[in-house]
Amino acid sequence: MEQNQDQLLEQLNAFTRRKHTLDEVYLFDLILCDNEIDRDGDCFSDAALAELQKRFVGVTGIFDHNPKSANQTARIFRTELRTFPDRLTKAGKPYRCLAANAYMVRTAGNADLIREIDAGIKKEVSISCACGARICSVCGADHLRKPCKHIKGRSYGGTLCYTTLDQINDVYEWSFVAVPAQRHAGVTKTLGGTPDDAETAILRAAYDDALHLLDRVSDSLRRDVIRLCYRWGENACAKALADSVQHMDTAELLTLRQSLMIGAEPVSAKPQLVPDQRTAQQNTVQAFSCGGQQKRGRGDE
Ligand SMILES: [Zn+2]
Structure with missing residues (x-):
C-alpha cells in the first residue's frame, strides 16, 4: 500500500461528490481480515479474500454501534491483498491479509474519534459478510450443507480442525470493536503506538x-x-x-x-416435530455476522 497522500486523495475523491483536500479528510489504513485461523477457529480462503477485496471498496464503517457516533462514519476507498510468503499461518499457508485505506471527513464531531485512532485506542476491526461455504479442514465437509463431527481447535491424526470460509456472497459493514476474533485485523498505521498492556492481554486470554x-x-x-x-x-x-x-x-x-x-x-405415532x-x-449471515458471521480482528502491526 505504498502510495503517497496525493495518489490516495485522488482515489478517495472518486467516491465523493466534490473534491476534498488533504486538510479536510483524515486518512488511515486498516487490516480488515486475513487467512490466519482466528479465535473462532475460522479462516478465509484465498478466493474469499479476493472477493472481499472487491466488495469492500466503498463500504462504510461504524464505530462501536454507538448511536452517539451516528455521524462518525468512515469509508473504505481502496483495498489491497498482501501476501507474506515467509510468514506461515497456523495451517501452514503463506500469510495473506486484506488491507484497506479509509477516510473520514474531519468534523468537530469526530475530532475525539480521530484522536483515538491516532493513539491506537481504536484499532480493532470486525467485518460483517455472508459466506456460502464453511469447509472443515479435516474432512472437507461444508458445515452449511452437511455438517461433520470434527470440533474446531482439536487435532485429528495430526490435522488441526478449523473452518475455511468460502464463497463470499455479500459484505455489510466493518466496525471498530472491543474484542475482535481475528488476531491481526485492525488499524495498522497510526501516529501513536499500539498499547497492549498486561491487563488487555489477560482479558484477551x-x-x-x-x-x-x-x-x-x-x-x-x-x-x-x-x-x-x-x-x-x-x-x-x-x-x-x-x-x-x-x-x-x-x-x-x-x-x-x-x-x-x-x-x-x-x-401417538405421529411425529410432533x-x-x-x-x-x-436459516442463518447464512456470519459477522462475521459471516455466514453472516462476524470476523473480527486486532491490529498489532
Ligand atoms: Zn470434518
Missing part, C-alpha cells in the same frame, strides 16, 4: 478461553438437539429441522431443545 469453552458446549448442545430431532424417526421434517440446527447459535439451540423436550412424550419460526430461520 480469558476471552479466548471463554470462546473455546462456549464452542465445546455449543457442539455438545447441537448434537443433543439433533438427537432430539430424530427421536421419532428419520422423516423429512426431522431432517429439515436437524439441518437447521447447524446454523443456530447457543441461545437458539437452548430454546429449541426446551421446546423439543416439552413435546418429548409422544402421544413442527419447527417454530425460530428453527426455520
